Amino acid sequence: MEAGVSGEQASVFVGGGGEGYGLPQDLLLKFGNRHGLIAGATGTGKTITLQILAEGFSAAGVPVFLSDVKGDVSGMAAAGSAEGKLHDSFTKRAATIGLDLQYAACPVTFWDLYGEQGHPIRAxxxxxxxxxxxxxxxxxxxxxxxxxxxxxxxxxxxxxxxxxxxxxxxxxxxxxxxxxxxxxxxxxxxxxxxxxxxxxxxxxxxxxxxxxxEPALQLADLMLLDESGRGRVNILAADKLMQSPRLYATFLLWLLSELFEELPEVGDPDKPKLVFFFDEAHLLFNDAPKALVQKVEQVARLIRSKGVGVYFITQNPQDVPENILGQLGNRVQHALRAFTAKDQQALRLAAQTYRPNERFNTEDAIRDVGTGEAVTSFLEAKGAPGIVERTLIRPPSSQVGPIDVAVRTAVIAASPLKGKYETMIDRxxxxxxxxxxxxxxxxxxxxxxxxxxxxxxxxxxxxxxxxxxxxxxxxxxxxxxxxxxxxxxxxxxxxxxxxxxxxxxxxxxxxxxxxxxxxxxxxxxxxxx
Structure with missing residues (x-):
């Protein structure tokens, strides 16, 4: 099986099984706009999961927007390396899950609210x-x-x-x-x-x-394809922006609402028109007034008819309000640590949201999976939640970790949007x-x-x-x-x-x-x- 799009039905290959694990897990593209959740404690592999999903959508011709809160995701602009210890572990994992791992870069457009690490982005x-x-x-x-x-x-x-x-x-x-x-x-x-x-x-x-x-962002510039038909991966440099978490959350929420307002209805497309990853999603809901949470719920419920899939990335599923959590059909749950009574309760509640598997206890699996492993559930053929499975997450094709300044500069210089947003207009x-x-x-x-x-x-x-x-x-x-x-x-x-x-x-x-x-x-x- 090759990386990216796979299977009889168009899908994104997420991971597979080995001894003690379940069947290969795929996210069906026709349900990519049914939203999703990537959750887990710090250091359990959420960023890699985000990366491989973004790669898969891009390979299927679906543009992606995501934020790079630590600088790690910028590596998607470069191909992974066939050398070193990381390559050895990736090769072993690929053999275990039946993946034909081929390293490749993604077509990336860098954005930066401050205009330092990408095209300026304004409203x-x-x-x-x-x-x-x-x-x-x-x-x-x-x-x-x-x-x-x-x-x-x-x-x-x-x-x-x-x-x-x-x-x-x-x-x-x-x-x-x-x-x-x-x-x-x-x-x-x-x-x-x-x-x-x-x-x-x-x-x-x-x-x-x-x-x-001005010039304000034109949403069409987030939905570009490259010359080979791959969706461009729009990466917002957010390492500095995260120092103002309320500004970060407000900007992403504005962008989501603009997509909801401007895009036409498309019903149930064969694949999403855009996939939007909302990292550090808890910042959106922390101390948010009830009226704002209701608006987010409304957007999450209705924006799928515009062909947009929204994927929330956070440490604990409880960071997302219940009404919104219930709309997230594609889920990757990395390990949750249960050191306190509150943690144990959160673990129990997280396990209850999955369709059980008779082969193992979901609560135990969420606690015990290692780094790069997860408990997964994706929507099946009729849109029903799939049975929960323990999954070995596939290795990414692009580089793990940040790119250097020279590579980023070259990517920005070769961007199809070069010069469009750099000069501010004051009319x-x-x-x-x-x-x-x-x-x-x-x-x-x-x-x-x-x-x-x-x-x-x-x-x-x-x-x-x-x-x-x-x-x-x-x-x-x-x-x-x-x-x-x-x-x-x-x-x-x-x-x-x-x-x-x-x-x-x-x-x-x-x-x-x-x-x-x-x-x-x-x-x-x-x-x-």
């Missing part, structure tokens, strides 16, 4: 939406309400929110006109605005601002438009105040001549006259700018149709569900 603030941004910024309910107002106002006023400075400018404007805006949208607290601005500053200091801007958006409005309002107010001052001091006739007015402002000794009207006008000037801006904006609010931009299921505004 606009508007695409991210207030729900995910509130999660990212850890906002309170009141603060999330203010953020919703900012998005609604930006939509109605035609003020695109593309990067963080756009959102910051929008919040400043809301703060300066809080009274006017509150009459329509409810109380807008300046303290909440200040709290959001501080959170945005922290996000900016952590490098999160690089996520927001006119909310920041520029609000600044232009403020400048126009300031000029209007200054002109108005100057005219009123002339009328008050010299009368309407005297105010008609600029030269005459200039002469009358000074006495014979060259001293400027100080009048009550001048003093009053000067003190009023700073207020008049804001007043003019606010009144102009209030008039616009009354005449706008109020049609808002429709956002994705996780980018909704004002509680859209």
């Amino acid at each position: 606009t603030v508007s695409e991210m939406g207030p729900l995910l941004l509130s999660r990212l910024l850890e906002l309170s309910e009141a603060q999330e309400g203010v953020l919703n107002v900012a998005f609604r106002l930006a939509d109605e006023e035609g003020l695109p929110l593309l990067d963080l400075k756009d959102l910051q400018a929008m919040l400043v404007f809301i703060g300066e006109n809080a009274n006017t805006i509150s009459t329509r949208y409810g109380l807008v607290s300046t303290s909440s605005i200040g709290a959001i601005q501080r959170r945005l500053l922290v996000l900016e200091n952590e490098g999160g601002a690089k996520l927001f801007g 006119e958006s909310a920041y520029e438009k609000l600044r232009a409005r403020a400048e126009a309002a300031a000029k209007s107010a200054e002109s108005s105040d100057t005219g009123k001052l002339s009328e008050q001091v010299f009368g309407k006739e005297g105010a008609q001549s600029d030269d005459f007015n200039h002469a009358r402002r000074y006495d014979g000794g060259g001293k400027a006259r100080s009048t009550t009207s001048q003093t009053r006008s000067t003190s009023r000037k700073s207020d008049s700018v804001t007043e003019a801006f606010a009144k102009s904006f209030a008039r616009q609010l009354g005449t706008r149709s109020g049609q808002a931009i429709v956002r994705g299921v996780l980018g909704s505004i004002f509680g859209r569900r």
Whole structure:
């Protein structure tokens, strides 16, 4: 049996048996969009399982997206080595499970939110939406309400929110006109605005601002094939991103929601259109509000009809909410350690989720399997869960461990997307438009105040001549006259700018149709569900 696609039905070969093990295990491609789970304690082989599944899908012409949280998965861009101790153990394993092991690299596209280890990957603030941004910024309910107002106002006023400075400018404007805006949208607290601005500053200091801007990611670029028809493996460099775990989880969740919103319905395809691996999945659900978990559940339930398979990688199945766990039909369970009473309970619960095998006790097997071994269950011909089996996971065809900088640089240079995302574009958006409005309002107010001052001091006739007015402002000794009207006008000037801006904006609010931009299921505004 060769690596990659195998069997009478198109499938991904995962592993096989030897003495004391079960039948060969394959993941049927037609059920690849039924989602899956890779679980197990640290050091039990989850990364290798992720690698061989990604290889198999790629060989079958299915694009893959995954995150490289430790730098290990980058080795998929290079072929495995036929030398060394690792090769010897792989050769032995391949012989045991009947695999014709052939080393080969995968077609890889590297991405990096920070633009250092791959193509920059960005989203606009508007695409991210207030729900995910509130999660990212850890906002309170009141603060999330203010953020919703900012998005609604930006939509109605035609003020695109593309990067963080756009959102910051929008919040400043809301703060300066809080009274006017509150009459329509409810109380807008300046303290909440200040709290959001501080959170945005922290996000900016952590490098999160690089996520927001243009050119934004086009999903079609994640679904490319190479010249031989293999699916490209999109690897997100996440070793640095993992230092901001909430940013990591929010970005991947946004990407998942965008796939759900933009891809057309395809029903039950012969193979997935894209497979999405969500590593360190517990970060998605840690301290997540109930509303967000419900959204994730909705996406996981419905996105399979778009031809997308989602595979969660985590240490313990209990890291995934039960309603979502029940939708994961393809499972690879590496060893779980049971050192405490809580661990033993988790082990027992994990075993209960599998269809039992009369040949062995599932709970004992999950505890006893070694590194590179797993308890597996894949969907069978009619979509029913397969009987659980002890499985020796096949060796990967690509390199185990990270590639060096030179190889990564060469892969990026040869990418079909080279140059498309590297240069950031800063087109006119909310920041520029609000600044232009403020400048126009300031000029209007200054002109108005100057005219009123002339009328008050010299009368309407005297105010008609600029030269005459200039002469009358000074006495014979060259001293400027100080009048009550001048003093009053000067003190009023700073207020008049804001007043003019606010009144102009209030008039616009009354005449706008109020049609808002429709956002994705996780980018909704004002509680859209």
